[in-house]
Amino acid sequence: MITHAVFFWLKRPDSAEDRDRLIEGIRGLAAIEVVRSLQVGIPADTGARDVVDSSFGVSEIITFDTVADEAIYQTHPLHEAFIAEYGHLWSRVTVYDIADPEGSPVDPDHE
Numbered sequence: 039m040i041t042h043a044v045f046f047w048l049k050r051p052d053s054a055e056d057r058d059r060l061i062e063g064i065r066g067l068a069a070i071e072v073v074r075s076l077q078v079g080i081p082a083d084t085g086a087r088d089v090v091d092s093s094f095g096v097s098e099i100i101t102f103d104t105v106a107d108e109a110i111y112q113t114h115p116l117h118e119a120f121i122a123e124y125g126h127l128w129s130r131v132t133v134y135d136i137a138d139p140e141g142s143p144v145d146p147d148h149e
Contacts, residue, residue: 067111
């Protein structure tokens with residue numbers, strides 16, 4: 039399984055309208071057939087700590103079954119349309135692609 043974690047910094051960080059538009063656009067990515075799951079979020083108010091970066095405006099976490107599925111997603115017409123339609127809203131994007139070291143998700147009930 040591949041986890042694709044993306045963090046967006048908005049050009050206008052104080053604009054709730056821009057944030058909400060980007061969230062709407064991200065949710066539309068769930069329609070891509072290789073997307074196993076999609077979660078969208080904003081920084082949680084968990085308090086200031088040296089290890090917490092809450093400077094981003096919106097995040098998405100998408101999971102795929104395989105690296106090949108993630109590659110399909112990257113060039114999928116819906117993903118390309120998302121970038122074209124919403125890309126003007128962000129000033130920076132950081133992506134973390136994460137693979138399970140053992141190739142499958144951990145089930146906490148069956149360790």
